[in-house]
Amino acid sequence: MINETVGIIGGTGWLGGAIAKAVLAKGLVPTGNLIISNRSGSHPLAQQGACLVTDNQDLVDRSDVVIIAVRPEHFASLNINAAGKTVISLMAGMTAQTIAAQTQASAVVRAMPNAAVEIGESFTPWYCFAQTAATTKSLVQRLFECVGTAAEVQQEDYIDYLSALSGTGPAFPALLMTALANQAMAAGIPPDIAQLAAKNVVVNSSQLLASHDAQQMIDALVAYRGVTAAALQTMIQGHFEEQIGRALQSGAAVARKGLQA
Structure with a gap:
């Protein structure tokens, strides 16, 4: 107190x-x-x-x-x-x-x-x-x-x-969850199943990161050369991290403008 x-x-x-x-x-x-x-x-x-x-x-x-x-x-x-x-x-x-x-x-x-x-x-x-x-x-x-x-x-x-x-806050996870669900539905997955699967990835499965190093997890999954590795490599080759960087710089630029934003 x-x-x-x-x-x-x-x-x-x-x-x-x-x-x-x-x-x-x-x-x-x-x-x-x-x-x-x-x-x-x-x-x-x-x-x-x-x-x-x-x-x-x-x-x-x-x-x-x-x-x-x-x-x-x-x-x-x-x-x-x-x-x-x-x-x-x-x-x-x-x-x-x-x-x-x-x-x-x-x-x-x-x-x-x-x-x-x-x-x-x-x-x-x-x-x-x-x-x-x-x-x-x-x-x-x-x-x-x-x-x-x-x-x-x-x-x-x-x-x-x-x-x-x-x-x-939850904006980026919300965007990822929405994208995962939308892509699953576009592939023919029923909406209720698509939403449950996307929510599990973003909300539930991500709890593992509380006790695991994120980069080590990525490296291990890529090294396994399975389904997850293929998905991750496509995102990496698509310059996912660079796109996140541009998003953060755009947001920071607005924040620095203050009342002029």
């Missing part, structure tokens, strides 16, 4: 709300030390121990740490003064320098969770702008460990790149 008061602007949205629920469920802060803001001032999270306010500046004034979980294009209209506070931004593409200039925060952290916060399985990279106290870094790490795993990165540009990698 930490003694600081944490405020979440956007704390009833899907991302801020998931973090708020996890913080409460895991008892990261004492009862009454989590404040969230929304326009109505009411939300089921209040029944779980969160304090609700309708004014963002009121939230900032009452908090030691302020999490901003709104869309980047809504940041300019927040108009908050967070002097003396730590601000943690979950906004893609909004630079730490811009956040510091607009909020006057004493410490700014950029972080990029993904949709897996809903099940406590997000990987959240985070970056501290300028000199940041060790106690603040510890708080940030513990905060994001409430919704999965987390790691500090040393360059802000890494956050933009990782927005297109880990920040996409």
Whole structure:
């Protein structure tokens, strides 16, 4: 448990709300030390121990740490003064320098969770702008460990790149699963069987990767020279990895543009 008061602007949205629920469920802060803001001032999270306010500046004034979980294009209209506070931004593409200039925060952290916060399985990279106290870094790490795993990165540009990698959450697996199912149906496999087979590959069988090295698994399967090897070699020869690289660079480029995207 930490003694600081944490405020979440956007704390009833899907991302801020998931973090708020996890913080409460895991008892990261004492009862009454989590404040969230929304326009109505009411939300089921209040029944779980969160304090609700309708004014963002009121939230900032009452908090030691302020999490901003709104869309980047809504940041300019927040108009908050967070002097003396730590601000943690979950906004893609909004630079730490811009956040510091607009909020006057004493410490700014950029972080990029993904949709897996809903099940406590997000990987959240985070970056501290300028000199940041060790106690603040510890708080940030513990905060994001409430919704999965987390790691500090040393360059802000890494956050933009990782927005297109880990920040996409289930998007890439969803695309793979859809492609596998569609191709199976195109080959004449009944839709229900195609969907089950694709889901097993992406969701169930991939659990093996939790205890196996991915490259070693690929090498072993290719060396076996069987059905799997033939499929993998076709993907490799089709420059699968290079295509993934282009996808990540495209996503990172949008993240770096921020409000201009």
